[in-house]
Amino acid sequence: MIKVENVSKRYSKIPVIEHIYLTVSRGEIRGLIGNNGAGKTTLIKCITGIYKPDDGSVLYDDEKIYDNPDVKHKVGYVSDNCGYLGRYSVSGMVRLYENYYPNFNKEKFNTLNEEFGLSLKSKVKNLSKGQKMRLGFMLELSKQPEYLILDEPTSGLDPVAKSKFMEILVQEVEKGNIGVLISSHNLGDLEKLCDTITLIEDGKVTNNTNVDDLKEQFVKLQVVIPGGIDSSKLNLPNIVNVSNVGSVYTIIIDNYDKMTEEWLKSKGAELIEVIDMGLEELYVSSQSRKGAEQNEKMA
Amino acid sequence: MKKWLKQYGIRYLLFFVTFLLVIVRKTIVELSSLRPHMQVNNNALEWQVYYNIAGLERIRELFIDDYIKIFILGFLALHFLIFMDERNQTEREFLATLPIKKKNVVWYKILIEVMITFLTVSVCALIIYIKADSFLDSVSMQAEWLGQSILGMMITTISYLIMILGAIHLLEALVIKWEYKLIVVGLCAGTVAMFMHTFNSVLETKANSIYHKLYGFFNLLSPSGCEYNVVRYGVHKYGCWEYTMTPVKVIFEGEECWINKYFSATTLNNYEAISNYIWYAVAYVAIAVVLFGVVLAMTKHQELSRRDFYFDSGSIIVGFMIGTMILSFLTAANPEAWTINIIATVIIIVAFVYIFHRKRIIPNK
Numbered sequence: 001m002i003k004v005e006n007v008s009k010r011y012s013k014i015p016v017i018e019h020i021y022l023t024v025s026r027g028e029i030r031g032l033i034g035n036n037g038a039g040k041t042t043l044i045k046c047i048t049g050i051y052k053p054d055d056g057s058v059l060y061d062d063e064k065i066y067d068n069p070d071v072k073h074k075v076g077y078v079s080d081n082c083g084y085l086g087r088y089s090v091s092g093m094v095r096l097y098e099n100y101y102p103n104f105n106k107e108k109f110n111t112l113n114e115e116f117g118l119s120l121k122s123k124v125k126n127l128s129k130g131q132k133m134r135l136g137f138m139l140e141l142s143k144q145p146e147y148l149i150l151d152e153p154t155s156g157l158d159p160v161a162k163s164k165f166m167e168i169l170v171q172e173v174e175k176g177n178i179g180v181l182i183s184s185h186n187l188g189d190l191e192k193l194c195d196t197i198t199l200i201e202d203g204k205v206t207n208n209t210n211v212d213d214l215k216e217q218f219v220k221l222q223v224v225i226p227g228g229i230d231s232s233k234l235n236l237p238n239i240v241n242v243s244n245v246g247s248v249y250t251i252i253i254d255n256y257d258k259m260t261e262e263w264l265k266s267k268g269a270e271l272i273e274v275i276d277m278g279l280e281e282l283y284v285s286s287q288s289r290k291g292a293e294q295n296e297k298m299a
Numbered sequence: 300m301k302k303w304l305k306q307y308g309i310r311y312l313l314f315f316v317t318f319l320l321v322i323v324r325k326t327i328v329e330l331s332s333l334r335p336h337m338q339v340n341n342n343a344l345e346w347q348v349y350y351n352i353a354g355l356e357r358i359r360e361l362f363i364d365d366y367i368k369i370f371i372l373g374f375l376a377l378h379f380l381i382f383m384d385e386r387n388q389t390e391r392e393f394l395a396t397l398p399i400k401k402k403n404v405v406w407y408k409i410l411i412e413v414m415i416t417f418l419t420v421s422v423c424a425l426i427i428y429i430k431a432d433s434f435l436d437s438v439s440m441q442a443e444w445l446g447q448s449i450l451g452m453m454i455t456t457i458s459y460l461i462m463i464l465g466a467i468h469l470l471e472a473l474v475i476k477w478e479y480k481l482i483v484v485g486l487c488a489g490t491v492a493m494f495m496h497t498f499n500s501v502l503e504t505k506a507n508s509i510y511h512k513l514y515g516f517f518n519l520l521s522p523s524g525c526e527y528n529v530v531r532y533g534v535h536k537y538g539c540w541e542y543t544m545t546p547v548k549v550i551f552e553g554e555e556c557w558i559n560k561y562f563s564a565t566t567l568n569n570y571e572a573i574s575n576y577i578w579y580a581v582a583y584v585a586i587a588v589v590l591f592g593v594v595l596a597m598t599k600h601q602e603l604s605r606r607d608f609y610f611d612s613g614s615i616i617v618g619f620m621i622g623t624m625i626l627s628f629l630t631a632a633n634p635e636a637w638t639i640n641i642i643a644t645v646i647i648i649v650a651f652v653y654i655f656h657r658k659r660i661i662p663n664k
Contacts, residue, residue, distance in 0.1 A: 011604055042604075050395045051604045067599075069398035077396050083389030099305045100397050 001025045002047065002147055002179060006056035009042050016042045017203040020056070024179040026146060029169075031194035031211075032183040033283060039203040040183045041080065044151050047181065048077040060147060073101060076140030080152040080183075082132035086125030090118055090135060101143045109142040115164055129156035137165060141172055148172075150182045154189055166193060191279035199286075207286075211279065218285050219256035220277040223249045223269045236263060240285045252277070252285045303399060303407050307381060314377045315415050319422060322369055326423050329361055330430040335438045348551050349558060351438045355445075358427055359567045362452045363519045366420065370460050371488050374412070374467055379481055381408070386477045391603055401598045409468060409591055416460045424453035441550040444571040451570030455522045458583035465590025472597045473613035475605055483617055489624055522579040523566035607655050614655035615648075622648035 002024040009017045017039040024030045034040045045051040047058050049065035049072060058065050065071040084093055097104045113120075116134040118127070127135065133156050140148060154162045166189065173180055184190050190197070197214060199207035207214065218240065228247045238260065241252040249269075253260060256274075264272060277285075336350035385391045395401075428449045435442055470487050474480045546557045547568045569575050601609040608614050622644040629640040 009604065012606070045392070045604070048396055050392050052602050067401055069400055072396060072398035075396075079389070079392065081389055083387065084393050085384050085390055086386070087383065096306065099302050100399070 001061060002181065003059040003062075004043075004047060004056070005059065007043070007046055007053040007058060008055040009039075009046055009051060010054050015203060017046070017200075020200070020203075020205050022198050022205065022208060024147065024181050026179040027173065027177045028196060029173060029180040029182065029194045030196045030198060031190040032181060032198050032200060033185075033187065033190065034183075034200035035287075038200045040200055041151060042203075043200065044077075044149055044181070044183055048075060048149050073103070074146040076143050076145035076148040078133065078136040078140050078148075078150045078153050080155065081129070082136035084124045084132070084135070084139075086123070088124050089120065090122050090124065090127075091120040093124060093135065093139060094120070097139055097143060103144045105142050105144055108144070109138055112138040112141060112168070115168070116161065130158060130161060133157055134161060134165075137168075141168070144176065145178065146176075147179045148181075150180065150184075152184055153182060154184060154186055162189070169193065187280035187283055188278060197279075199283075214279075214282055215277065217254065218277065218282050219253050220275050220281070221249075221251045221253060221256070221264075222271075222273045222275050223251055223264060224271040225249060225268045226270060227268070229267060234264075234267065236260060240288060250275075252281070254285075300403070300407055303404060310380050311377075311411055311415070314373075314380060315418070318373050318377075318415070319419055321373075322366065322419055322423055323426060325365060325369065326361060326426050327430070329357060329365070330427065330434070333357065333430075333434045335434070337438070345556075345558075347438075348440065348549060348556055351435070351440060352442065352547065352549060352558065354434075355431055355442075355567055358431060358449065359452065359523065361423075361427070362456045363523075366423065366456055367460070367463070367519065370416065370419075371463060371467075374464065375481065375484055375488075377412070378467070378471065378484065382477045382480055388603075391475070395603055401601065402595055405468070405472075405595055405598050409464070409594075412464055413461055416464065417457055420453055420457050420460070424449050439552045443548065443550070444568055448567050448570040451522075451573065451576050452567075455519070455570070455576045455580050455583075458580040458587070459519050461587040462583040462590070465587040465594070468594045469590050469597075470616075472594045472601065473608055473610060473616060475603070475607060475609055479607060483620075486617070486620055486624065516579070516582075522576040523569050614652050618648045618651035618655070621651060 002022075004020055004022045007017065007020045008015060020043055022030070032040050032043070042051065046053045047065070049058070049068070052066045060071045060075065063071050065075065085096070088096065094106065094109060098106060116138060118131060118135055118138075122131075124132065124135070133153060137153065154165060157165060169180070170193065172178055180193075182190060182193065191211060194211055196210045197207070198205055225247055228244070229249075231242045231244060231249075234242045234249070234251065236253075238254045238256075239251060240254055241250075243250050251264075261272060333354050336347055336354070385394060428446055431445055431449070435445070466487065467484050470483050471480045474483050549556050549558065597609070608617070625647055626640055626644040629636070629643065633640070
């Protein structure tokens with residue numbers, strides 16, 4: 001299990017992440033979500049042992065990763081730019097991995113490469129971003145890691161490669177019982193892949209939960225109010241967002257309960273229907289709710 | 300080490316072979332310039348012996364001057380090759396994910412570079428001995444002390460070069476960026492050279508003395524014992540000096556000869572006695588060990604989230620070095636204007652440190 005305990009990291013004394021706690025068990029896929037500059041990549045670099053946390057610890061099965069080759073053997077990391085060593089060719093990178101990782105499975109790499117189709121002679125620096133991500137994914141999976149850390153793994157991938165990537169990832173997690181941490185802005189993908197989600201804002205974890213719990217917290221309703229009503233009148237504190245087309249209103253509500261239902265009916269609602277909401281919409285709703293709360297406080 | 304060698308071994312091997320070829324070629328070319336001095340007049344045979352032995356002084360120049368320069372340039376080239384894999388942040392971060400301890404990497408580099416130094420200088424010393432011996436044979440002379448002296452020079456030069464290696468590694472350990480690493484080491488070489496030059500000229504102007512123990516120690520002059528044997532006269536701009544005479548024994552046409560005159564090969568002959576150089580060699584190695592120890596201790600704290608230097612002190616040290624070089628330039632140009640030179644240098648150091656000490660600006664913070 002990956003245990004991130006009270007991790008803080010500062011750049012020139014400016015805190016970037018503070019008191020982060022999270023865990024990733026083997027067989028679990030955890031998503032890491034946050035705005036730009038929230039500290040996701042810094043956290044991932046601490047988790048992969050590139051950065052040393054200023055406070056706290058990152059443990060893999062109770063062993064620290066920083067400067068610890070024994071732990072690094074079992075961790076795969078696909079970074080957001082997958083630069084690797086630019087001068088090396090793809091086959092050179094394979095040789096490098098064969099040299100450093102005794103578990104590296106070249107056959108597996110070749111099988112994956114049949115799917116992703118990279119030329120072994122190409123230099124890493126000449127690959128496009130998507131090709132680099134494919135290379136990173138293939139190399140790290142062929143290492144047969146126990147844990148896999150992915151930072152924006154689908155950025156730059158075309159839809160076909162993305163779908164292959166997701167399919168292979170799920171298969172590998174099931175087959176190899178790998179623990180996966182994925183940071184991504186593509187919440188649609190995360191929703192399909194992840195069991196659990198960690199929300200990070202301004203360097204702090206604000207939510208550490210599973211996707212279903214998060215979905216239970218926010219509810220999207222389709223409400224019909226005959227004759228219509230001014231949207232500003234739908235102003236309960238837990239209403240996050242209101243939009244309408246004619247007399248059909250779409251309302252996102254935090255902690256929807258019986259009282260809220262009664263209140264809506266009192267406003268003339270005749271048909272109230274709960275509809276499915278994606279992770280992206282959920283995230284945007286939670287963010288806009290926070291924004292509104294902050295504005296209120298400031299006012 | 301096996302894994303690391305598999306990645307970098309070929310580069311070290313290529314470097315070693317090229318470096319050896321360059322340095323051996325230089326040695327052979329330089330020693331080929333040894334020309335036998337033959338006197339026709341029997342009365343001048345003493346001079347014949349003197350000139351032929353004096354010609355061997357080139358050996359000492361090779362060791363303390365040419366080899367040092369070639370090695371510093373060579374190490375710069377080697378590190379350029381090795382650090383090719385760490386040119387940008389992505390590459391450095393990728394290397395940090397490899398399952399190998401940072402300390403071990405530095406340790407392997409030091410070990411392999413010390414081995415290269417040892418092997419190269421030893422091979423050169425052997426070539427020098429063979430060439431010098433055959434030269435003396437060609438003029439019907441033998442010098443029993445020659446092998447012992449060359450061995451002494453070899454030991455001193457190796458230990459001195461290991462100290463230089465320590466300094467290079469120490470400076471590199473401060474700097475994160477690939478391009479800065481090489482600039483800083485190049486600057487260091489320039490700074491040391493300029494500092495020595497200025498120290499010399501300032502001492503000449505201010506203290507009326509050319510040789511100084513510290514200067515001699517860092518310039519590899521002291522081990523030959525020359526500063527102890529110098530008597531300085533104030534008759535020349537750069538002074539003139541003569542050596543305390545140590546009679547040198549040579550065998551000429553089967554007969555023992557003692558050369559009592561002043562001649563410049565005295566410094567080469569001084570290496571015959573181990574006691575003349577061994578403490579210097581020990582001091583150089585001791586300094587190198589301390590420097591390597593500091594470097595290894597520093598690797599523990601090197602962390603890639605820093606911007607230009609791994610340590611806050613890095614910019615101060617590099618700033619100080621640049622300042623020292625500028626001060627050396629200014630002082631070399633005008634040794635009397637000490638005050639203004641120092642003020643200008645301090646301003647430059649402060650500006651440098653300020654530029655490199657700015658905090659990283661983080662969006663949304």
